[in-house]
Amino acid sequence: MSAVVLDTRSTSEATVHPVPMDAVRIDDGFWRTRLDRLYAVTLPSQYAQCEATGRLDNFRRVSGRSTAPFRGRYYDDSDVYKWLEAASWALAGRDDRELQALVDGLIDDIAAAQHHDGYINTYFSLERTDQRYSDLVNKHELYCAGHLIQAGIAHRRATGSEALINVVVRLADHICAEFGPEARHTADGHPEIELALVELARETGHRTYAERARFFLSQRGLQPPRLGGHRTLQDHEPPVEAREIAGHAVRAIYLACGLADAGMELDDAALWAAAERLWASAYERKVYVTGGLGAHHAGESFGADFDLPNRSAYAESCAAVAGVMWNWRMLTGTGDPRYADWMETTLYNGMLAGLARDGSHYFYPNPLRATSGHERQEWFDCACCPPNLARLIASLPGYLYGVSDGALWVHHFVAGQVEVTFPSGERLTLQLETGYPWEGDVELIVREAPARPIALRVRVPGWCGKASVEVNDNAARDLAAGTYATLRQSWAAGDRVSLRLPMSPRRLVSDARVEANLGRVALARGPLIYCVESHDRSGLEQDAFALPDDAQVSVRAEVGSLDGAALLDTEAVALDQPPRSGRLYQPTNRRASEAARQVPISAIPYFAWANRGLSTMDVWLRRLEVASSS
Numbered sequence: 040m041s042a043v044v045l046d047t048r049s050t051s052e053a054t055v056h057p058v059p060m061d062a063v064r065i066d067d068g069f070w071r072t073r074l075d076r077l078y079a080v081t082l083p084s085q086y087a088q089c090e091a092t093g094r095l096d097n098f099r100r101v102s103g104r105s106t107a108p109f110r111g112r113y114y115d116d117s118d119v120y121k122w123l124e125a126a127s128w129a130l131a132g133r134d135d136r137e138l139q140a141l142v143d144g145l146i147d148d149i150a151a152a153q154h155h156d157g158y159i160n161t162y163f164s165l166e167r168t169d170q171r172y173s174d175l176v177n178k179h180e181l182y183c184a185g186h187l188i189q190a191g192i193a194h195r196r197a198t199g200s201e202a203l204i205n206v207v208v209r210l211a212d213h214i215c216a217e218f219g220p221e222a223r224h225t226a227d228g229h230p231e232i233e234l235a236l237v238e239l240a241r242e243t244g245h246r247t248y249a250e251r252a253r254f255f256l257s258q259r260g261l262q263p264p265r266l267g268g269h270r271t272l273q274d275h276e277p278p279v280e281a282r283e284i285a286g287h288a289v290r291a292i293y294l295a296c297g298l299a300d301a302g303m304e305l306d307d308a309a310l311w312a313a314a315e316r317l318w319a320s321a322y323e324r325k326v327y328v329t330g331g332l333g334a335h336h337a338g339e340s341f342g343a344d345f346d347l348p349n350r351s352a353y354a355e356s357c358a359a360v361a362g363v364m365w366n367w368r369m370l371t372g373t374g375d376p377r378y379a380d381w382m383e384t385t386l387y388n389g390m391l392a393g394l395a396r397d398g399s400h401y402f403y404p405n406p407l408r409a410t411s412g413h414e415r416q417e418w419f420d421c422a423c424c425p426p427n428l429a430r431l432i433a434s435l436p437g438y439l440y441g442v443s444d445g446a447l448w449v450h451h452f453v454a455g456q457v458e459v460t461f462p463s464g465e466r467l468t469l470q471l472e473t474g475y476p477w478e479g480d481v482e483l484i485v486r487e488a489p490a491r492p493i494a495l496r497v498r499v500p501g502w503c504g505k506a507s508v509e510v511n512d513n514a515a516r517d518l519a520a521g522t523y524a525t526l527r528q529s530w531a532a533g534d535r536v537s538l539r540l541p542m543s544p545r546r547l548v549s550d551a552r553v554e555a556n557l558g559r560v561a562l563a564r565g566p567l568i569y570c571v572e573s574h575d576r577s578g579l580e581q582d583a584f585a586l587p588d589d590a591q592v593s594v595r596a597e598v599g600s601l602d603g604a605a606l607l608d609t610e611a612v613a614l615d616q617p618p619r620s621g622r623l624y625q626p627t628n629r630r631a632s633e634a635a636r637q638v639p640i641s642a643i644p645y646f647a648w649a650n651r652g653l654s655t656m657d658v659w660l661r662r663l664e665v666a667s668s669s
């Protein structure tokens with residue numbers, strides 16, 4: 040069986056290679072609960088949705104196995120492929136016969152729908168065969184193909200089966216014949232094929248696929264434009280020259296993933312540098328505190344720098360998923376902890392909010408302020424987000440650790456075990472015990488280690504203040520936040536590394552250029568961003584209270600409807616509100632100030648909002664600045 044890996048990088052010494060997914064075990068805790076729910080609820084219910092909406096019959100129709108008419112949108116195949124990728128990752132190291140049967144049946148239906156020349160797309164088949172590639176700007180054929188390629192790679196890595204990768208290689212060869220320097224010169228309006236082809240190059244060892252990804256990247260931003268020149272289509276400038284992330288957020292981030300991938304795999308410094316510039320644009324000036332990306336509903340797009348409205352935030356779940364993928368690529372290429380920090384923020388906040396506690400309802404946009412009730416939906420007409428969330432969560436074990444020469448990197452703190460084999464054949468087995476993200480103590484226990492010194496490179500998150508570490512009974516030493524702490528020595532079974540990450544609640548303010556957050560403060564604890572829902576603010580209207588800088592914030596373990604989340608309790612100050620009826624504008628009505636009325640409020644993790652009935656919600660609360668007494 041082939042190794043289960045995500046996005047391996049083949050060359051540079053700076054590489055932090057992914058640890059194969061089946062070398063990672065996840066024990067009881069925060070993510071075990073969520074993975075089990077994914078297997079038991081999310082994956083079966085999403086398959087049922089694909090069946091009920093005709094997405095699966097669309098494949099059977101092409102092969103003559105169904106007489107149903109084509110249903111849905113021209114890009115619906117991609118939802119099926121993302122589900123298949125998620126289900127494949129879910130089979131890595133797990134015996135699940137029901138899921139296996141669904142996966143096998145689906146692969147059989149997909150293979151039967153493949154044309155003799157390798158092409159697959161259920162919309163452009165049968166009566167529309169002659170329209171293939173006639174509207175690549177809008178109709179997403181290569182986007183769909185990219186998702187099938189990713190599914191095929193996941194399936195082989197997770198199961199060792201060749202059934203889907205064979206289909207995928209035929210499709211990729213067809214695409215390489217149809218598009219390229221000697222063939223059609225264009226690209227798809229929705230990036231995705233680029234990163235998929237680089238991943239296929241890694242999987243198969245055939246560099247041609249990565250070269251073709253670079254070709255597709257070169258077809259954007261040309262004069263005259265190949266795709267109309269629009270930002271939405273990522274055709275407004277050559278990607279290699281890009282300085283600002285702009286346009287449709289998911290497309291922009293998938294494209295950035297392609298730049299990073301092609302840059303890494305082809306040792307193309309210009310492509311890699313473009314990915315770094317786009318990253319700085321996104322994560323220094325355009326990201327929400329939750330890791331959400333994409334400020335505007337119009338065009339599902341990024342806004343200008345610091346343009347981050349809260350109520351109308353788009354922050355599509357898919358963009359959060361893509362943000363994790365992008366930061367992962369940047370991290371594997373550099374070992375820079377900033378990327379791991381944003382992965383973590385996105386995983387625990389902007390991404391996780393997309394999925395309901397019940398495992399079968401989803402958000403598409405993820406606003407940071409809700410003034411009327413928002414509810415997650417069971418499915419969408421355009422259903423990109425649900426299976427995207429599923430494939431990310433299913434692949435989580437592959438994102439936790441890294442390995443480089445003589446070092447094991449601990450990127451994220453998830454209870455479980457990792458077993459790595461170094462190129463020399465030596466093995467290191469490490470157990471990780473923690474109550475993260477609710478608690479900040481992380482114990483790393485060595486179970487098996489090579490005789491020679493090995494470095495444990497443990498991430499000290501950028502959010503924490505004074506972290507410390509103890510190795511066995513040695514005195515604790517302080518660690519700098521926003522680094523990888525390097526602990527290099529000869530390890531023996533039973534050795535213990537104790538990491539202490541302070542989990543005091545924190546107050547965050549924005550750069551003053553984020554207009555929406557002027558005079559506002561957000562609460563955070565550990566990797567979690569908090570919010571206040573109408574359920575938890577003593578009947579006060581939204582904005583009818585402010586949080587004083589000196590109000591004590593205490594932590595309380597919730598029992599019940601939020602899976603044991605840590606809540607933050609504090610005392611806010613009730614504020615007079617202008618009347619809501621009467622004239623639009625009126626003179627102020629100054630009254631003698633009354634004694635401030637203190638009211639208890641509680642904040643819950645942002646990812647958990649909208650799970651207790653309709654509510655209004657804010658991440659950014661009005662702030663009552665308290666003059667310093669010094």
Ligand SMILES: [Zn+2]
Nearest residue numbers: 355357423424
């Ligand atoms: Zn989506």
